[in-house]
Amino acid sequence: MSMNDLLTVKQQEVLHAYLQGDFKTMILTGAVRSGKTFIDNLLFLYELRRVKQQAELENEKHPQYILAGASSGSIYNNVIASLSNQFGIDLRADKHNHYHLYGVDITPVYTKSISGLAGARGFTAYGGYVNEASLANPAVFSEILSRCSKAGSHVIADTNPDAPTHWLKTDYIDNENPDNKTLVFTFTMDDNTFLAPDYVKQKKAQTPTGMFYNREILGLWVSADGLVYQDFDEDRMVIPASQIPNDLHVYCGVDWGFEHKGVITVWGDDDDGNIYLLEEHTSKYKYISYWVQVAKDIQKRYGYNINFWVDSARPDNVSEFQRNDINAINADKARMAGVERVAEFMKLGKFFVVDSAIDQFTSEIYQYVWDENTGEPKKEQDDVMDSMRYAIFNEHKDNDIEFLSSRYI
Known part of the structure; x- marks a missing residue:
């Protein structure tokens, strides 16, 4: 040898x-x-x-x-x-x-x-x-x-x-x-x-364009630049409700707000690994009773056992959801890991948004940009983006041990 x-x-x-x-x-x-x-x-x-x-x-x-x-x-x-x-x-x-x-x-x-x-x-x-x-x-x-x-x-x-x-x-x-x-x-x-060559090919194909690719594949020390979700393609990824598959696995993301936007987004996964934004509920100046009712209405449409991945910054709101039999779970809010997981779905062409669901999603995704000073997304125009990240990252995290650990190997 x-x-x-x-x-x-x-x-x-x-x-x-x-x-x-x-x-x-x-x-x-x-x-x-x-x-x-x-x-x-x-x-x-x-x-x-x-x-x-x-x-x-x-x-x-x-x-x-x-x-x-x-x-x-x-x-x-x-x-x-x-x-x-x-x-x-x-x-x-x-x-x-x-x-x-x-x-x-x-x-x-x-x-x-x-x-x-x-x-x-x-x-x-x-x-x-x-x-x-x-x-x-x-x-x-x-x-x-x-x-x-x-x-x-x-x-x-x-x-x-x-x-x-x-x-x-x-x-x-x-x-x-x-x-x-x-x-x-x-x-x-x-x-x-x-x-294995097929692993390398797949990893290159699924790694989001821009900073993530330059660092994870090419090994470069580069700054983040421009849009966070560079692989989002509105023409291809925004679809009519008629294209939604049946038998989706449904879950939600919740970003609390009052003076800034509060958001609940509803997501569905199909058997082919695609994810769909089914509903977006975005409002300002709403108290917790309003969001409880929104969540209750979502449960009526999709089932009472679905997960609501919530921002842990408001434990009083989390408790109120739980008192109302809403399965509120504090989300892992790891920003970079969460952003990368969402971006990976986009890079693979497995991310879709139902056109009737859109309220502030499109506006935010085109204003969601990197902060050159911190190397992370700017904390601006990010309420829907945070709700999306909480939902997708946490719902898929347990199935992505290799994804999460491979960056340090």
Whole structure:
């Protein structure tokens, strides 16, 4: 078996650079499913063996190595479980939630918030592995670098792209000072030659046009620009009610409002994976009793067990729905993941709007644009858009584990 049977060309380049050893920080950045995490997990094993050898020379009985990630769950999913699946190495956490391999104490650090500083302080590490580095708090990332002060220590990291103004890009990836001793490798999806060609073709076809495609497929650090839903085609996607299939699975999204628009949208899925906006109810200056009646009327038409995915910002309204036997469920409001899920349906041509349903939908979708400063959609003209996102993202989330996790693999 040759190296080409085990590693892609890009992964071999990374391994060769690692074995040369002339670096302090190595950052692998780029597309989803491009092989970054696999090679970093392999380097993690190399690192632990290196640390064990160095610690023996220094008579250090309990060498520590940092394993960092956004949360304990992401560390387990992306590293611990992957080591078991890929290399047959099963690690079990001790009572301190540390792992142990090759005589090295693997110390977890959670990077998503500033509270992770507490876990990174107070000890000297022989090195570190930072998974999902762009999700890290910059102060925590900096502290990890500071902790890894043993001679010859390395910090390896992987990340998916974000905005070009992101601190990881400007402060580390683009830092050309040779004393910084940072190596950067950029992956595209096509670099992972072990992926099935039909999977790559499908992934490219379903990834929304613009920012999502540039980041997830090409591995580019690009800004969001223009319309959020660039693949919405009014001529093809707005249809008459006569084209609605029978036997739809129906659910709703609810965005509370008063001085700004309140919205309930009604959606239906057919057996072919298409989704349809069946009804839109949009009004200002309406109290909760009005929305209860709207929901009750929807139940009469579509059934009393349908889900209403609601904005959790108004728990009093949620409770009022529930007291009236309306199946109100607090929605996961993850904006970027939700927007991408909706946009994927549009890119695949599986998104339709019944013409008689439209009130403010068309007006909003053409005014729903990216904020260049935040890299997320602007909080303007977004009431129907939020209702749509709550409904579609949450109703399909449990069936899309691969979709949600693949961006970090």
